[in-house]
Amino acid sequence: MVTECSGLLDFLTLKLTNQSRNNIKSLLTHRQVNVDGRVVTQHDFPLKEEQTVRIVRSVIRGQKEKDVLQILYEDADLIVINKPAGLLAITDNKNGVSAYHLLTDYVRRANPKARIFIVHRLDRDTSGVLMFAKNEKLKLALQDNWGGLVxxxxxxxxxxxxxxxxxxxxxxxxxxxxxxxxxxxxxxxxxxxxxxxxxxxxxxxxxxxxxxxxxxxxxxxxxxxxxxxxxxxxxxxxxxxxxxxxxxxxxxxxxxxxxxxxxxxxxxxxxxxxxxxxxxxxx
Known part of the structure; x- marks a missing residue:
């Protein structure tokens, strides 16, 4: 949350203390900064009080919009994405594109043996928050008591x-x-x-x-x-x-x-x- 007026790059430099100025400029160049839900690339974009700035990480495979996944959160156990409309959560077709297959490719960049597990689903044409587990123990715990945990x-x-x-x-x-x-x-x-x-x-x-x-x-x-x-x-x-x-x-x-x-x-x-x-x- 913005507490005082400033330029976007200056604001990010102040907040992202673990990133170099060049890395922060790269975030802007690669359209990974949102202001009030809108992508902004302008370094001196004027921020106003109470605006919300978010960093968005993406997994990209191909050039089509439906093949771009916005990762909202990731830790050792979970990955949460903002699924676009038109993308299946999972498909039985090995050659088909789905959120499950895109994320599997993503986690295997760091560990070729890594797996993800589907916890719940959204319809193909529904967009929004979709969560996956990164281990079977968590997947089963969530699915066994989904109604009680959510x-x-x-x-x-x-x-x-x-x-x-x-x-x-x-x-x-x-x-x-x-x-x-x-x-x-x-x-x-x-x-x-x-x-x-x-x-x-x-x-x-x-x-x-x-x-x-x-x-x-x-x-x-x-x-x-x-x-x-x-x-x-x-x-x-x-x-x-x-x-x-x-x-x-x-x-x-x-x-x-x-x-x-x-x-x-x-x-x-x-x-x-x-x-x-x-x-x-x-x-």
Whole structure:
């Protein structure tokens, strides 16, 4: 957080005491510095009080945007990324590109025998916070008590239309057809319980930006609940959307908070609302 006005390079030099001035200039040149969620490369970019500056490390394979992973956090046990929309979390195709394969290549640069383990998933077209374990012991501990360890799962979504009720709690029981379409059963207890809390952040004549908090994490839960609310997620033709203004699914996993099963430490990972979401909703 910026506490007084200064140039960006001067601010970084003051904060990154373990980096040389040339290394810091390299961060700027390689587009690894964000100011309030926007990439900045200008050395003398004027910073104002209360702006947020972040250093972003990337794993790059190829030139396509979907092949770029933003690493939010890494230690001996975990890697947390900001997955782009359009990239699978994992694929069975050995030649296919996925977050799992890109990160496996990344960790093996330092140790050819290193492995990563998937803990949870995001849909291909959903962007946002995605966590991987770097050892099987942690993977199993997280998966065995995911519901008990995860304290917050927050999403932002852009949906079609304006909601009459600006906040609410949706509870239903989800089932899946043979064609992999998820729907709510009208019978209590018939399926997997799913609970979604939502609140309108902002709205235009045509769209609403929602803050969503999950109490459960079922397959396609948000997408199904929004459709049944009468306000499908934009770009989600599978669940009733009529418009696609973002040219992608309007769903982003912006926050994941959980308690480390071994260290008993509360960890929280958070990303900004995507810039194209803000532009559409006029934030």
């Amino acid at each position: 304290t917050q799962r927050g999403y932002v979504a852009i949906v079609e239309g304006r909601l009459k009720e600006k906040s609410g709690r949706i509870r239903s029981w989800l089932k899946e057809t043979k064609t992999l379409l998820v729907y709510s059963s009208p019978k209590v207890g018939d399926g997997l319980e799913a609970i979604t809390n939502y609140q309108v952040i902002n709205e235009t004549q045509d769209y609403s930006l929602l803050n969503i908090q999950l109490e459960t994490g079922r397959k396609n839960q948000i997408r199904v609940h929004m459709k049944e609310l009468g306000h499908s997620v934009v770009g989600d033709t599978k669940y009733g959307a009529r418009t696609n203004p973002l040219k992608r699914l309007g769903l982003h996993a912006h926050k994941l908070e959980f308690r480390h099963p071994f260290a008993n430490q509360l960890l929280c990972f958070e990303t900004e609302v995507p810039e194209n979401f803000k532009a559409l909703i006029k934030l």
